[in-house]
Amino acid sequence: MVTPTPANPLLPPGFTILALETSCDETAAAIVCDGRTLVANVVASQMDQHQRYGGVVPEVASRQHILALVPVLEQAMTTLPTGWENLHAVAATCGPGLSGALLTGLNAAKAIAWQRDLPFIGVNHLDAHIYANWLIPEAAAASPSPPPSFPCVALVVSGGHTLLALLTDHGHYQLLGQTRDDAAGEAFDKVARILGLGYPGGPAIEQAARGFQGTGSLPRAWLPGTYDFSFSGLKTAVLHKVQERQEWEAEATSAAPALGASPRRKPRKNEQAIAIDMPIDQFTAQVAGAFQESVVDVLVTKTIRAAQEYGATEILLAGGVAANGRLRSELSRRADCPVRCPPVALCTDNAAMVAAAAYYRYRAGLQSDWSLDVQPNLPLGR
Ligand code: KG4
Ligand code: ZN
Numbered sequence: 001m002v003t004p005t006p007a008n009p010l011l012p013p014g015f016t017i018l019a020l021e022t023s024c025d026e027t028a029a030a031i032v033c034d035g036r037t038l039v040a041n042v043v044a045s046q047m048d049q050h051q052r053y054g055g056v057v058p059e060v061a062s063r064q065h066i067l068a069l070v071p072v073l074e075q076a077m078t079t080l081p082t083g084w085e086n087l088h089a090v091a092a093t094c095g096p097g098l099s100g101a102l103l104t105g106l107n108a109a110k111a112i113a114w115q116r117d118l119p120f121i122g123v124n125h126l127d128a129h130i131y132a133n134w135l136i137p138e139a140a141a142a143s144p145s146p147p148p149s150f151p152c153v154a155l156v157v158s159g160g161h162t163l164l165a166l167l168t169d170h171g172h173y174q175l176l177g178q179t180r181d182d183a184a185g186e187a188f189d190k191v192a193r194i195l196g197l198g199y200p201g202g203p204a205i206e207q208a209a210r211g212f213q214g215t216g217s218l219p220r221a222w223l224p225g226t227y228d229f230s231f232s233g234l235k236t237a238v239l240h241k242v243q244e245r246q247e248w249e250a251e252a253t254s255a256a257p258a259l260g261a262s263p264r265r266k267p268r269k270n271e272q273a274i275a276i277d278m279p280i281d282q283f284t285a286q287v288a289g290a291f292q293e294s295v296v297d298v299l300v301t302k303t304i305r306a307a308q309e310y311g312a313t314e315i316l317l318a319g320g321v322a323a324n325g326r327l328r329s330e331l332s333r334r335a336d337c338p339v340r341c342p343p344v345a346l347c348t349d350n351a352a353m354v355a356a357a358a359y360y361r362y363r364a365g366l367q368s369d370w371s372l373d374v375q376p377n378l379p380l381g382r
Contacts (some may be wrong), residue, residue, distance in 0.1 A: 011363055013045025016080075017089045018112070019355035020073070022105030023097025023125045024159065025049075025056045027068035029076040030351035031087075035359030036136050036147065040079040041345075041352045046070040047200065052197050055189065062100035069108055076351075084116055091358030094122035094368070095375030096160065102374035110370060121358040122368040125349075126161060127173075127320040130154045131357035132350070139343070148340060153312040155303045156380070157327075158319035159185035159200075164227045164303060165186050165380055166310050170360045173381035176306050184295055184321045185317045187231035191238050191291050205288045206324055211281070212289020216274030218295035220294050227306055234294055241287055245276040296327045302334050314338040322347040 014033060021028040025046040031039040044089050046064045050056050070357035092109030092351040095102060133154075136144040162185075163178035182190065185202055185265045188294070192201025197208055223228040274286045281351065307315050314337055319325065323344045332339045346352060361367075375382075 011142060011359075015088050015359065016086055017091055017121075017250075017355040017356055017358050017362075018087050018109075019091040019123070019351040020105035020109045020309070021093045021125075021128070021351040021354045022065045022069065023093045023095070025061050025064075026349040027065050027072050027105075028349060028351035028354075029069075029073045029357050031076055031079060032355035032359065033354055035356050035363070036122050036134050036144070037141075038135060038138060038352055040327070041077040042072045042076045043073050043345075043350050043351060051199050054193055056098070059098055061098055062104065065101055065104040066311060069104055073108070087116065087118060089113075089119040089358065089362055089367075090116070091121040091123050091348055091354055093125045093354050094372055095125065095378030096127055097374075099374050099376045102376065106372070106374055108312045109299055110372075114370070119367045120370070120372075121362050121366070122372045123354045123357045123361065124378055124380065124382060125354075126156055126158075126163070126378075127361075128353040128357040129156050129158060130165075130167070130316055131348075131360065132248060132318055132346040132353035133316045133340050134276055134356045134360070135342065135346055135352055137343045137346070148316055149313045151310060151312055152314045152316055153303060153307045153310060154316040154318055155299060155331075156319045157184040157299065157317075157321035159183060159189065161319065162229050162231075162299075162321075162354070163380060164306050166306070166312070167316075171364050171366075171381070176310075177229065177302070179229040179231065180223070181230050181232040182235060184229070184231060184299065184366055185319070187235050187291075187295065188321065189328075190235050191288070193237055194235075194242055195287060197284070197288070202321060202324060204327065205292055208285050208288035209292045209326070211285030213286065214289070216286050216290045217297060218274075218287075218290045218294045220298050222298065225361070227302055229298060229302070231295065232252060234291065238291055241274055245283060248276050281356055292324070292326055296330050297322070298332040299327060300330045300334055303331065307333070307335065307337055312337055317341040318347070 016033050028043040030041045036356045086326035090109045092105045154165045164176040166174040189201035192204045197204035328341050
């Protein structure tokens with residue numbers, strides 16, 4: 001539920017928002033001033049709890065948020081000299097995300113806002129990722145750059161979503177395209193699991209791909225005439241490549257006593273194919289590298305085309321996969337307009353981005369009422 005309040009384009013300077021984020025596997029609290037200045041940004045990751053399962057377990061995530069929320073909130077609040085008196089509004093992510101996880105942060109934020117008699121603002125997690133681009137990075141605090149300008153094109157690439165959107169003003173979004181199957185981050189996580197690289201997959205793939213020698217490639221799903229994406233075929237191509245190698249290894253092992261170390265069946269080799277008969281570390285690096293190149297090529301090509309078609313003044317990169325160095329550098333290198341990426345720590349889930357999005361939402365005259373519930377499938381811009 002959204003209650004329109006009179007739009008207030010000029011909130012008083014120093015307007016300070018406390019925000020909570022618990023949509024997935026990070027418990028986060030942040031305090032942001034004037035929608036851009038970081039006062040506190042505390043994130044407790046649950047990575048250790050989920051690692052052994054190879055992915056996020058919703059029930060474990062919910063319990064962990066309950067345990068971590070108060071300490072995280074207390075740590076964020078220590079940065080305010082006069083404590084709660086400094087706050088002007090409270091915000092929390094209301095969706096999309098895991099319902100049990102979202103409930104913790106949303107209800108805590110409502111309770112604080114109610115008790116302090118402050119406005120309460122429910123925030124869309126996808127919008128929040130985009131608004132990480134409004135935050136002034138700590139390293140640039142002395143000479144902040146101006147905020148993003150409209151129209152701009154945003155590429156949101158996270159563990160649960162992959163989409164391209166045109167932003168013509170605060171709160172005015174047009175969805176240009178989205179994934180038809182796996183999200184980009186999900187593909188990174190699944191491919192990392194296939195390659196035995198552990199969880200979370202994105203950073204592990206990026207690390208493994210450092211040894212990529214550019215000698216092989218994997219398919220790209222272009223879906224011509226659309227700004228949609230598809231990564232499941234690519235994931236299957238990786239699976240087949242790994243299975244091909246496993247079969248080759250099995251044959252080599254069973255043939256070993258009679259034939260020495262050499263395999264009976266020669267692997268297929270051509271310039272594009274990834275050879276399966278190299279040392280395992282090298283093989284893993286080639287597959288990880290070719291996978292990363294494929295994802296980055298499609299994301300970058302489509303984003304640049306959208307920016308050109310819609311006359312974007314800049315491109316905003318957002319979401320956990322925006323932490324990927326290859327994606328950041330290729331997009332900046334190939335785009336013919338400025339590209340803005342949040343600092344790596346603000347790409348993955350955090351509450352500072354929620355506070356930034358909440359500021360512009362409240363400034364446009366929107367605030368939520370107490371009936372606001374979690375919305376696990378909330379689409380962008382709602
Ligand atoms: O935005 P986020 O923190 O959570 C969601 O909203 O989903 O994104 C998490 C996703 C995971 O799939 C993770 O593997 C991916 O972001 N990720 C990366 C990198 N760091 C995190 N993907 C590629 N390269 C990275 N360096
Ligand atoms: Zn996220």
